[in-house]
Amino acid sequence: MKRITLKDIVMIIQRTLDSMDDRLEGHGEKVAYIMYKLLKCQGGYSDEQILRMITLTVFHDIGVYKVEERNHIVAIDLEIPMNHSVYGYLFIKYFSPLSDLAEIVLGHHLYPKDFSHSAEIKIPKEALLLNLADSIAVLQLRFNKIDPRWILNKNSNYLLEEHKELFKKACDEYDLLEKIQGDTYLSELYEVLEKRELSREEIISYARMLNYAIDFRSEATILHTITVEEISWQICKIIGLDDYKSTIIKVASMLHDIGKISIPINILEKKGSLTKEEFEVMKSHALVVYKILSNMGIDDIRDIAALHHEKLNGTGYPFGLRDDQISKEVRIVAVADILSALIGKRSYKDVFSKDQVLSILSNMVSNYEIDKDICRLVIENYDYIKEKVKANTKDTIDLYNNLMNEYEAMLNYFDKISFVLK
Structure with missing residues (x-):
């Protein structure tokens, strides 16, 4: 097997999602690049932490196989159902090497107005940063241009002031809007991802996540x-x-x-x-x-x-x-x-x-x-193979069934609970 890097995995995941709906073609990669620059402006993250978060960002919409939710996601300023965020959260939590970052995907369609000081589910602040990166990419997707005022004029219910400053900094220091509007960002993103080689276990884990998310239907x-x-x-x-x-x-x-x-x-x-x-x-x-x-x-x-x-x-x-x-x-x-x-x-x-x-x-x-x-x-060896299949797939099937139950439970809870930033 050749040396497989994060770039290879990202390309497989992005091409697979693109084949589902060409309206979102390249969306994950674009959001990942924006997230990359916002994190660089934020500072305080190691190179490995940034790599893991931008990889996560590429497939932040991996749960969005539902047609009705894809229709919402390519729209602007709509309340987007939580279903696909929950799907993505659970598959990343249970079937990826990035389980510790899963709450970022869970909260990536939440806004500051959705948080309180005491809540049952704690969401990392990076979820709001991902929401911002996602919003920028969707604006570019819909209108093929971005007026910075569309972002900077959002009130505090929808965007933290500190994230507005990060956006301005990314535009000034990295020519963010010019890069994503001119499609020159992709080679830079892949250059970063190419540096990280994956272990056999990571390759298998990412492949499982992709497969099970697709097969969730x-x-x-x-x-x-x-x-x-x-x-x-x-x-x-x-x-x-x-x-x-x-x-x-x-x-x-x-x-x-x-x-x-x-x-x-x-x-x-x-x-x-x-x-x-x-x-x-x-x-x-x-x-x-x-x-x-x-x-x-x-x-x-x-x-x-x-x-x-x-x-x-x-x-x-x-x-x-x-x-x-x-x-x-x-x-x-x-x-x-x-x-x-x-x-x-x-x-x-x-x-x-x-x-x-x-x-x-x-x-x-x-x-x-x-x-x-x-x-x-x-x-x-028919009987032997069947016995091995039954024994060796039991844990995975049980995990999948538990995931299904957890999905239903989480959706039921969302109408009753609030969130807090951590």
């Missing part, structure tokens, strides 16, 4: 992602692949369905068979994965993630590859993907029995669709 989809990851890992161990290759396959398996962020929920969760037209839309997710992960120097991960629907006989998609054009790594995730779909419950099917699963896999081998050797190992 559909319980079946998120269970599928978790299961494909574990089945792929178990196949790697049975085959005897080294840790290097196994880790590449693990990361790719976690990213294999990120393209589904662009698929309408009515197709993802349709009860019954898809029409020909709907299936073509569904198939497009593989090409979206390929595009998101291209031109980043991680072609090995890209190909494993994007090509898992290819078939050895050439009938697969997105490129109709066949035979030796399909690597062993791709073949492993392809079998894991099929097995997960067969043993999982979906809106259109119940769980298949062991006999049904083994029969379907054998028929696919006979039709030269999937790798016979990998499939043979899966069939021989």
Whole structure:
């Protein structure tokens, strides 16, 4: 696996979110750059603290898959629902290396008027700074220009005086408005992010956060992602692949369905068979994965993630590859993907029995669709793999279910509580 930096992760996350709604294209990166300059003007932060906060800022809207909330976010001066802030907060808290910063995302659509001196939930002051950065980026998005008076004339209910001073300082010292209006900020932002290399654990953590946030719309989809990851890992161990290759396959398996962020929920969760037209839309997710992960120097991960629907006989998609054009790594995730779909419950099917699963896999081998050797190992170790999947995914599934419960509880509380800055 090549050296993967914060820049790589930020690009993957931003491209994935862009594929969901092009109205917000590049929004996270722009907000992150503004936040970067505001934090520099504020002072008192280490380089590592700034790096972590601007990374967080890139995906501050990761919870905003709901169409109605995206419509609010691209508007000006509307009261924005808390739903997506809660989504983002919970996924960052439980599935990212930035859990200690999650409250910043929770409070990024709050204003000074929303805080009191005694409250149940404490929000860092950086949340208000993120709100300011977000507001600046939205103004530029909507009007393609920013009059500084739009910011400086806000009253104290909506913007702290000290943050107005930071805004003026960032404009004077860093030409903030000229940079973001002229789109010259991106190379500077990436230069900063490129310096921070990620550990294996951080890469996996970010990939999980992205996947689970995308899959939040559909319980079946998120269970599928978790299961494909574990089945792929178990196949790697049975085959005897080294840790290097196994880790590449693990990361790719976690990213294999990120393209589904662009698929309408009515197709993802349709009860019954898809029409020909709907299936073509569904198939497009593989090409979206390929595009998101291209031109980043991680072609090995890209190909494993994007090509898992290819078939050895050439009938697969997105490129109709066949035979030796399909690597062993791709073949492993392809079998894991099929097995997960067969043993999982979906809106259109119940769980298949062991006999049904083994029969379907054998028929696919006979039709030269999937790798016979990998499939043979899966069939021989079927019960073992299922036991490992059940045992090794339990904690993650429990965490996901607890997250769902916490989400509902937090929304119910928001009408009754106040917030305090810390």
